[in-house]
Amino acid sequence: MAELKLAFIGFGNVAREFARILLSRRDNLAETYRLNCRTVGIATGHHGIVLSASRSASGIDLNAALSIVESGGTLTQLENVTEVKHCLEFINHCDADIIFETTPLSPLDGEPAATYIRHALQRGVHVVTANKGPIACAYQELKTLAQAHNVAFRFEGTVMDGLPVFNLYEYCLNGAQITGIVGVVNSTTNAILSGMESGLTFEQGLLEAQRLGIAEANADYDIDGWDAAVKMVALANVLLDARLHPREISPQGIRSLQQADVEKARQRQATIRLIGRATRSANGIQIRVAPEEVAAHSLFGTLQGTSNALTLLTDLMGEISLLEENPGITQTAYALLSDLLRIWQE
Ligand SMILES: NC(=O)c1ccc[n+]([C@@H]2O[C@H](COP(=O)([O-])OP(=O)(O)OC[C@H]3O[C@@H](n4cnc5c(N)ncnc54)[C@H](OP(=O)(O)O)[C@@H]3O)[C@@H](O)[C@H]2O)c1
Numbered sequence: 001m002a003e004l005k006l007a008f009i010g011f012g013n014v015a016r017e018f019a020r021i022l023l024s025r026r027d028n029l030a031e032t033y034r035l036n037c038r039t040v041g042i043a044t045g046h047h048g049i050v051l052s053a054s055r056s057a058s059g060i061d062l063n064a065a066l067s068i069v070e071s072g073g074t075l076t077q078l079e080n081v082t083e084v085k086h087c088l089e090f091i092n093h094c095d096a097d098i099i100f101e102t103t104p105l106s107p108l109d110g111e112p113a114a115t116y117i118r119h120a121l122q123r124g125v126h127v128v129t130a131n132k133g134p135i136a137c138a139y140q141e142l143k144t145l146a147q148a149h150n151v152a153f154r155f156e157g158t159v160m161d162g163l164p165v166f167n168l169y170e171y172c173l174n175g176a177q178i179t180g181i182v183g184v185v186n187s188t189t190n191a192i193l194s195g196m197e198s199g200l201t202f203e204q205g206l207l208e209a210q211r212l213g214i215a216e217a218n219a220d221y222d223i224d225g226w227d228a229a230v231k232m233v234a235l236a237n238v239l240l241d242a243r244l245h246p247r248e249i250s251p252q253g254i255r256s257l258q259q260a261d262v263e264k265a266r267q268r269q270a271t272i273r274l275i276g277r278a279t280r281s282a283n284g285i286q287i288r289v290a291p292e293e294v295a296a297h298s299l300f301g302t303l304q305g306t307s308n309a310l311t312l313l314t315d316l317m318g319e320i321s322l323l324e325e326n327p328g329i330t331q332t333a334y335a336l337l338s339d340l341l342r343i344w345q346e
Pocket of ligand 1: 010014043044048102132157159161213217332
């Protein structure tokens, strides 16, 4: 049986759900993949930063870490751990094979995630992130760094959770080119808009998204279109080889939409959805994120709740659409598992 040493930077909704999957799949990973995962460190913002003590052969007890963080404690309460004060020191000493980075989104600079990822890659550690900020702000640099240090940098969970968008492009569309991207890629605004169609208020729709753990830590990033804009930039940077930065985008969110706007759209057999578009022209790649009226029976128009959909325009495969029905936190956490196994198998 082989072993992978895992470390977490960020132990919030996504990472904790991933931890629960690792615990529940322990036997399956051993039987199917001959793989044992040992947690060697966990770093958070306010719940402590700890490394597994070197004498602990079993690593950090994830069940205990989950209960401590979920009851508001600090990870220094764990047995057999040593505390470190800073994340960069954590990266230097954690001795992990893979670091899972899931700190909150900072749309205009991708920090501190980009710094953490850069540091880990330079130390020869594989990195998996669910944080779209670094892909939108520093993709080319981080990809080149990973190649130079012969390690993997994977980020399937950054857009549409575990649905294979980047993997589809990397592994299944050999020889085809993507020429444009259109999508509803933000779950929170979709939950709010479809909720308003069924009589909820804007605030009730937002509360539901927060209850499900799918809203950003700062929900203004969802409502004002920044989450969608950063996702569209990340998609364009990876799938269209764009060299864009979120600072070049001016998203229009859904904050000013009223119940009356939703009702007017309904009378025209339409719905309002926050649509992201990446298009190629002679001037390069342009990105637009704004609420649009779409036909009520169209793919985007029928999206309810947290559902997302993405259409890739290609030269040889026409339009390929991906639909994710009402994803929750498990789907994002699955992306981390899928990236882990991809690294393990390659
Ligand atoms: N939630 C989703 O459905 C979803 C879907 C796709 C992608 N994502 C992305 O995944 C990432 C994580 O989302 P989440 O919902 O898990 O967020 P979250 O619940 O807010 O958790 C964030 C974690 O990061 C820690 N943290 C904050 N600042 C830090 C810092 N400077 N250094 C080290 N750790 C720090 C927090 O620690 P404390 O709590 O102790 O402060 C917490 O453990 C985000 O980038 C988000 O955009 C989320």
